[in-house]
Amino acid sequence: MNDHEIFMNLIKNNISEMQDTIDSLYVSCNACTKNILLNRLRKNMSNLSMLVQGLQNSASASVGTGTYNPQQNSTRMFTTADLAKYNGKDGNPAYVAVNGTVYDVTNNAAWAAATHFGLTAGRDLTSEFTSCHAGQPVLSRLKVVGMMA
Amino acid sequence: MTETKRIILNPVTRISGFLGIDATIDNNLVTDARTEGLLFRGFEKMLEGRSPLDAVYFTQRICGICSTAHSIASSLALESALGIKVSQQGRYLRDVIHACEFLQNHIRHFYQYTSPDFVRLPKGNTLFETDHNDFRLPAGKNDLIVQHFFDSLEYSRSAHEMLAILGGKAPHNHGVFIGGVTSQATIENISSLKMLVQNIREFIISKMIPDAYTIADYYKDYFENGQGYGNLLSFGCFDRYEKLGTLYVDPLVYSGGSIMAFHPNEITENIYSSWYADKKVAYMPLETVPEPDMSKSEGYSWVKAPRYGGIPYEVGPLARMWLCGEYRNGISTMDRTLARVLEAKKLTDIILTLLDNLIFGIDVQREYDIPQSAYGIGLTDTTRGALGHWLKIENGLISFYQIITPSVWNLSTRGQDNLPGPCEKALIGTTLKDTDNPVELGRIIRSFDPCVSCATHVYSKGNLVKSINVVP
Amino acid sequence: MNEPNLNCTNSKMRLETASVLVHKAINAIGQNKIKKGNLIWLELTGCSGNIISLLDGADPNFKNLATQMVNFIYDNSLMAAEGESAMEKLFGVIGNDFILAVEGAVSTKNDGLYNIIGRWRGQAVTAFDAIKMLGEKASYVVAVGTCASDGGISAARPNPAACVGTQNLLGRKVIKLPGCPCHPDWFLGTLAYILMFGEPALDDRNRPIMFYSTLIHDMCPRRPYFDQGIFASQLGEETCMFKLGCRGPVTRVDCPIRKWNNRVNWPIGDNSPCIGCAMFGFPDRMEPFISYDTTRKE
Numbered sequence: 012m013n014d015h016e017i018f019m020n021l022i023k024n025n026i027s028e029m030q031d032t033i034d035s036l037y038v039s040c041n042a043c044t045k046n047i048l049l050n051r052l053r054k055n056m057s058n059l060s061m062l063v064q065g066l067q068n069s070a071s072a073s074v075g076t077g078t079y080n081p082q083q084n085s086t087r088m089f090t091t092a093d094l095a096k097y098n099g100k101d102g103n104p105a106y107v108a109v110n111g112t113v114y115d116v117t118n119n120a121a122w123a124a125a126t127h128f129g130l131t132a133g134r135d136l137t138s139e140f141t142s143c144h145a146g147q148p149v150l151s152r153l154k155v156v157g158m159m160a
Numbered sequence: 161m162t163e164t165k166r167i168i169l170n171p172v173t174r175i176s177g178f179l180g181i182d183a184t185i186d187n188n189l190v191t192d193a194r195t196e197g198l199l200f201r202g203f204e205k206m207l208e209g210r211s212p213l214d215a216v217y218f219t220q221r222i223c224g225i226c227s228t229a230h231s232i233a234s235s236l237a238l239e240s241a242l243g244i245k246v247s248q249q250g251r252y253l254r255d256v257i258h259a260c261e262f263l264q265n266h267i268r269h270f271y272q273y274t275s276p277d278f279v280r281l282p283k284g285n286t287l288f289e290t291d292h293n294d295f296r297l298p299a300g301k302n303d304l305i306v307q308h309f310f311d312s313l314e315y316s317r318s319a320h321e322m323l324a325i326l327g328g329k330a331p332h333n334h335g336v337f338i339g340g341v342t343s344q345a346t347i348e349n350i351s352s353l354k355m356l357v358q359n360i361r362e363f364i365i366s367k368m369i370p371d372a373y374t375i376a377d378y379y380k381d382y383f384e385n386g387q388g389y390g391n392l393l394s395f396g397c398f399d400r401y402e403k404l405g406t407l408y409v410d411p412l413v414y415s416g417g418s419i420m421a422f423h424p425n426e427i428t429e430n431i432y433s434s435w436y437a438d439k440k441v442a443y444m445p446l447e448t449v450p451e452p453d454m455s456k457s458e459g460y461s462w463v464k465a466p467r468y469g470g471i472p473y474e475v476g477p478l479a480r481m482w483l484c485g486e487y488r489n490g491i492s493t494m495d496r497t498l499a500r501v502l503e504a505k506k507l508t509d510i511i512l513t514l515l516d517n518l519i520f521g522i523d524v525q526r527e528y529d530i531p532q533s534a535y536g537i538g539l540t541d542t543t544r545g546a547l548g549h550w551l552k553i554e555n556g557l558i559s560f561y562q563i564i565t566p567s568v569w570n571l572s573t574r575g576q577d578n579l580p581g582p583c584e585k586a587l588i589g590t591t592l593k594d595t596d597n598p599v600e601l602g603r604i605i606r607s608f609d610p611c612v613s614c615a616t617h618v619y620s621k622g623n624l625v626k627s628i629n630v631v632p
Numbered sequence: 633m634n635e636p637n638l639n640c641t642n643s644k645m646r647l648e649t650a651s652v653l654v655h656k657a658i659n660a661i662g663q664n665k666i667k668k669g670n671l672i673w674l675e676l677t678g679c680s681g682n683i684i685s686l687l688d689g690a691d692p693n694f695k696n697l698a699t700q701m702v703n704f705i706y707d708n709s710l711m712a713a714e715g716e717s718a719m720e721k722l723f724g725v726i727g728n729d730f731i732l733a734v735e736g737a738v739s740t741k742n743d744g745l746y747n748i749i750g751r752w753r754g755q756a757v758t759a760f761d762a763i764k765m766l767g768e769k770a771s772y773v774v775a776v777g778t779c780a781s782d783g784g785i786s787a788a789r790p791n792p793a794a795c796v797g798t799q800n801l802l803g804r805k806v807i808k809l810p811g812c813p814c815h816p817d818w819f820l821g822t823l824a825y826i827l828m829f830g831e832p833a834l835d836d837r838n839r840p841i842m843f844y845s846t847l848i849h850d851m852c853p854r855r856p857y858f859d860q861g862i863f864a865s866q867l868g869e870e871t872c873m874f875k876l877g878c879r880g881p882v883t884r885v886d887c888p889i890r891k892w893n894n895r896v897n898w899p900i901g902d903n904s905p906c907i908g909c910a911m912f913g914f915p916d917r918m919e920p921f922i923s924y925d926t927t928r929k930e
Contacts, residue, residue, distance in 0.1 A: 042652045043825070043842065047833060049646075050845040057850050100925045117927055118861065120849055120881035123874050123905075124926050128882070129917035169715040170751040173708055176680055178749055198748040200739070201677060202792025206785075211920040217907055218915060221785040224681020224813065268687065276712040286721055287704040290712040313687065313694055320688050321893045328902030329892035330688065331681040331813055332909070335902045337922075342867040342904040343897075352896075525868030525903075527924045602714050613679050 014065075014151050021148070022062050025055045065152040087157030089113050091135070094159070098133035099125025105132035106156060109140045114153040135159065163187055169601055170198075174273040176225045177612030179571070181601050183587060188595060193580070193587035195571045195605070197463045197612040204449050207561040212238060212530055212553050213338070215561070219549065220332045222563070223613040225268070228261040228323065229542035230549070230563075231336040237549040238338050241536025242528060248402055250340020250524035252514045255398055256353070257327045257336055258542070259507045259514075263360060264319035264330070265543045266477070266504040269609050270368060271312040274497060277603050278375045279305045292597040296378040305374065308367050315363045322356050325349050340524035347520055354515055361508035364501070372501040376494050386493030386604040388586035391415045392479035393468055393569070395422065395548070397541035398510050404517065407510045409484040409541065413468060419483060424539060426469045427548070429564065430575030435459040441576055442467075445550045445562045446535065465575035466564050474582040475545025475569045476608060477503040493586075496607035530556050544609050545569060570608045583608055646889045649842055650821030654692035657824035658700045669827050670730040671702040672722065672766065673776075675709065676759040677747045677786050677795050678736025681813040682777040683709050689816030690894035697820060701827065705730070708749065719752035723765070731826065732770035733819070734806075737779040737786035737795035738763050746793045760801070767802040772826050774807045775799065776819055781808035781839075782912040789916050799838070807831065808838045810885075812909035817890060818843045837912065839884075848880035848906055851888040863928055868903045875926045879908030879918050 032051050039045055089106075094113065099105025104117040105125040116122040116132060125132045130139055140149075163186070170180030178198035184191050203222050207215060219234045220227035232254065239246060246254075279302050280295050281288035295302065320330040326343050327333030335341045343349075376383070396411035411422035430442045437453035453459075465472070473479075474491075478499040481487035486506070487499045531553060538549040545566030552560035572581030580588060583605060592598045660666045675683060687694050698704045706722045713721060736759070739746040744760030751757065767773055775798045778784035787795040799806040809818050822840050825832045832840045849855065857863070857872035864871045872878070883906055891898040899906055908918035915921075 043649055046646055046649045047842050050841055053846045053850065057847065099927050100923075102927055104927055118874075120858070120874065123879055123881065124877035124920055124923040126877075126920070128913050129919070168751055170756075171708055171714065171718060171749060173711050173714045173718050176709065178708070178747065180748070180751065199677065200746045200793055201786050201795070205790060205792050206788045209789075211922075213922045214915075214919055217921050218785070218788075221679050221681070221812065224679040224684045227679070227681065268684075272687075272710055281712060285698060285704055287698060287707065287711045289721070290714075291717050310695055317688050317690065317693075317894070321896050324893035324897045326902075328897050328899045328904060331684050334899040334904040334907075337867060337904065343902045344868070523868045525866050527866045529924075 014148065017148055018062050018066055018151075022059065025058050025062070029055045061152060062148075065148055087113075088160040089157050090160050094135070095133045098131060107132050108135040108159050109137050109150060111159045112150070112155055113157040113159060114150065115156045116153065119153065165595055167595065167598055167601070169598065170196075172602055172605055172610075174276065174602075174606060175610045175612065176223065177610070179605070179610055179612045181587065181605065183598070183601060185592060185595055185598075188592050190587050190590045190592065190601075193584045194460060194573075195463070195581065195583045195587075196461050197567075197571055199612060200462055204561050204563060207551075207558050210558050212241070212551070212556075212558050213528070215551065215558060216337055217332075217334075219563070222565075223611055224331050225265055226261065226543045226611055227331045228258055228327070228333055228336060229540070229547050231333060232258055232542070233538040233540050233547045233549040235336055235338050236538030236540060237536040237551050238538070239536070240538060241534040241551060241553055242338065242531065244338055244528070246340050247522075247524050249345075249519055249522045251401065252518055253326060253341040253343070253345060253524070254336055256511055256514050257323055257333065257341065259398070259511045260319050260323035261330075262507050262543050263504060264316050264323070265609075266500050266507075267312050267316040267319065267360075267364075267368065270372060270497070270501055271309045271316075273609070274606055275305055275309055275371070275375070277599065277606065278379060279309070281306060281309070292594075292599045294593070294597070294599050297374070301374055305371050308371055311367070312363070315360050318356050318360055322353055325353060337525070338528060339526060342525055344523055345518040345520050350515055350518060350520070354512070357508055357511045357515075361505065364505045364508065369501050369505060372498055376498060379494065382494040382603065383490060383492045385590050385600065386496070386586040386607055387491055388474050388582045389472060390491050391471060391473045391582075392482050392491075393422070393473035393475050393546055394480050394483050395539040395541045395546040397480070404513065407513060408506065409480045411539075412483040413473065414479070414483055415471070415473075424537065427564070428467050428470070430465040430467060430577070432465065432576040433458055433460055433573040434464045435462055436464070445548065445564060446537070446552070446560075449560065449562055461573045463568060463571055463573050463581075465572045465581065466569050467575060467577075470577070472572055472579055472582050472585070473569060474608075475541070475566045476500075479545060480541060481506075493604045493607040500609070532556050535560075542566065544611055565611070567608075567611045571610055571612065583610070646886055647895070650817035650824070651691050653821045653824035653828070654696055654701070657827045658696060660828060661700065666827055669702045669823070670725060670728055671697075671704050671733065671823075672725055672730055672770070673704070673707040673733045674735070674749070674759075674762055674766070675707070676734060676736035676749070676762070676780070677739045677793060678777065678779040678784070680709060680735065682735035682819075683707060685813035686816045686819060688893055689820060692817070692820040692824075697823070701823065702731070715750075716752065719750045719757065722750075722762075723752065726766070726769055729771050731823070732766055732773045733776050733823075734763070734773065734780045734798050735776040735814075737783050737797055738801055739786075739793040739795050741792070741794035763798065763801050767798070768804055772807065772831070773798065773802065773804065774809060774819070774822060774826075776809050777814045778810040778812045778909060778911075778914050781810040782914075784810075784812065785915050805838060807834065807840065809843075810839065810910045810912070810914075812914060815887075815890060815892065844885050844910075846884065846886065848883045848885065848888055848900075851886070852880055852900065853888065854900065864903075865928065866924070867905075867922070870903065873900065873903075873905040875923075875928050876905050877921055877923045877926070878905035879911070880906040883908045883911050885910040
């Protein structure tokens with residue numbers, strides 16, 4: 012399954028959940044149940060907005076084949092020393108490398124102060140990424156700026 | 161024939177944190193006492209290597225009831241290290257936040273922590289059950305104070321609401337920061353604050369102070385116990401404003417009948433009886449933070465022994481009210497409690513003065529640069545007494561952090577001098593009416609308003625038995 | 633810009649959850665439909681700030697709790713009894729149904745002797761002992777605050793007292809209510825739910841979905857500034873504080889709506905960033921809290 016298909020499935024799942032939640036909202040009376048259902052809707056919406064962003068990245072990167080292939084479209088090469096400069100401070104953008112691809116996280120919400128759960132930018136975070144986010148469509152939402160040399 | 165008894169009171173409830181008392185009793189007289197702080201987390205060690213500005217938020221978590229105090233001391237220490245001068249408006253805003261924390265504490269300390277010692281609470285809740293019978297108030301007066309016990313919840317809560325209006329949330333506020341605070345005075349929030357403090361003030365004047373004097377009337381023997389040394393110390397608070405002068409108390413000490421100026425360099429800590437090891441037994445705050453060492457035979461506690469000019473000093477509301485001349489009735493268990501409720505009223509006066517001097521719409525914040533290396537000292541009196549933070553910065557990060565809290569002054573162990581700490585001294589010499597119900601011990605200790613979350617102690621497990629030695 | 637729209641059903645619903653639940657529970661108790669619970673509140677290796685936060689509850693509040701919802705049996709800060717007598721009340725609860733609320737982490741250093749909560753029948757009782765003796769026997773265990781939930785600041789590097797969260801020491805499920813401190817509504821709402829219906833719907837970190845489901849970032853009134861890239865360069869400003877280090881985007885709890893201290897204010901409303909205090913990485917993985925050198929332009 013390529014990324015596009017994964018996205019479409021996730022979108023369909025979220026929409027289906029929202030359908031169920033709205034049906035339940037019509038029949039529930041008590042404030043507490045409604046609250047839980049509304050929270051679920053909020054979560055679905057948040058998921059959808061992330062997926063939309065992923066699709067947008069996907070669309071702008073593809074060369075008409077409908078597939079997203081970072082290797083074909085980024086030519087800038089980074090050494091470890093190069094990457095270290097991009098720590099998100101003092102005017103430098105924040106870049107991180109995962110599985111050989113370098114991503115720009117400067118304005119990524121999860122990277123406040125150019126740190127994410129104690130990790131600093133300007134580094135290869137492949138193993139940290141794999142242990143935390145394996146299987147999640149996180150990378151597809153990020154802007155690619157190059158490859159590790 | 162002497163009867164020697166050992167009484168262990170653990171936990172001392174209705175304080176902040178974990179405290180035990182180990183008292184030796186000869187014929188109903190307390191001949192020796194040790195106070196034991198029972199919690200160690202190691203904040204000084206945790207702070208090393210962290211970003212200096214984070215200390216303002218980090219150190220707050222030392223204590224839940226006096227977190228604002230640490231945010232202020234930390235801000236003062238950082239301002240000292242970074243060479244930042246706080247504007248007067250910034251000071252006013254920050255000091256309003258500080259005063260609100262005092263208020264919250266004093267109302268809770270009098271009603272929730274202290275009054276259950278003297279007033280019978282209603283049946284029906286295990287939380288309110290107690291074993292002793294030393295309740296002397298007639299039913300009408302007792303029940304009035306019980307009513308106020310519940311009424312007071314709204315006012316102490318309101319003091320925290322005031323704190324949050326300027327500080328974002330309580331406990332563990334966000335608004336206090338270097339340079340002053342992050343929020344601004346507005347017409348709306350100042351008028352809310354004025355209304356809330358007037359309500360709290362009214363409650364203090366019409367209910368809390370009379371309740372304290374009612375209890376004092378029926379428990380006059382508590383003016384005769386818990387004296388301690390009578391050495392009093394304050395780092396000063398709500399003091400030395402450019403335009404307003406000192407609204408409360410300057411940095412001062414009282415000893416041997418004289419009031420003298422306070423000199424920060426006279427502060428030392430002694431670890432003779434504490435489970436720490438260092439090249440020196442006595443040191444100045446910026447010199448070292450000693451490492452744990454439980455193998456020391458002289459040690460009986462993790463609480464260190466701070467000294468001023470080499471002798472133990474008591475800190476807190478009584479010290480402040482005495483040093484500024486507003487309370488000179490005496491130094492004892494009951495005097496401490498009265499001084500605290502009178503101080504609460506004084507704080508409402510101070511808040512109103514500060515509010516009246518605020519200018520709307522001033523933002524005191526800037527971008528701040530962290531130097532590669534620096535050191536700073538932050539000293540302030542706060543809810544329970546004198547609080548100090550000493551820090552060093554190296555390579556742009558915290559390399560050293562020393563904290564001496566008010567409760568370490570009051571709950572101090574013996575130093576190399578073998579002098580008991582102020583609380584220990586206050587317990588020694590007390591006559592217990594009934595050694596099976598030693599109510600005096602808890603009452604004396606609570607008058608100091610201990611907050612043990614930063615004091616430290618390690619105890620060996622083992623069987624301690626109440627022993628009665630009969631010597632013919 | 634900084635106010636949630638209280639005419640909006642969503643906000644109103646969230647705000648009232650705790651209050652509605654508590655009053656329902658009190659009614660049900662009054663009509664003998666459900667029983668008052670027995671509540672033990674253990675303060676362990678922490679700052680004891682959560683019980684202070686509980687006292688700050690406006691609606692619902694501490695008086696609701698202590699006089700109408702539960703038989704409040706034990707709490708170090710508030711109980712009239714002291715010493716051995718207090719310990720007897722604590723352990724006397726074993727054999728009855730009780731709900732155990734825990735705040736603070738548990739020190740495991742040196743056999744737990746870094747945190748002694750009392751002496752009982754001649755022996756020191758450590759925080760570790762108390763959790764082990766009571767945790768498996770309670771009908772429900774609720775970890776109140778970040779330290780009890782995930783170790784929190786008591787376990788901050790290098791963790792001198794070897795602190796861990798409650799769940800690390802118990803085989804049975806612990807409901808987590810992280811927050812530094814825990815908001816009184818989160819605790820009282822959860823407790824009321826437990827009394828009436830049993831365990832509330834929990835997420836994959838055992839936090840009640842009714843309070844912990846949504847990121848602060850997704851409810852933040854300053855979100856439009858974030859979306860348009862308008863960032864504050866110092867504290868005290870009214871725009872988005874992402875570049876100063878705001879952890880709202882990774883923190884899942886309802887502060888923007890509920891706010892604090894009877895809804896008067898909240899950290900971001902006070903022009904200071906969220907420091908992620910309700911998250912499992914707090915504090916080590918939420919630092920630095922404040923930075924002035926983050927790149928603002930792309």
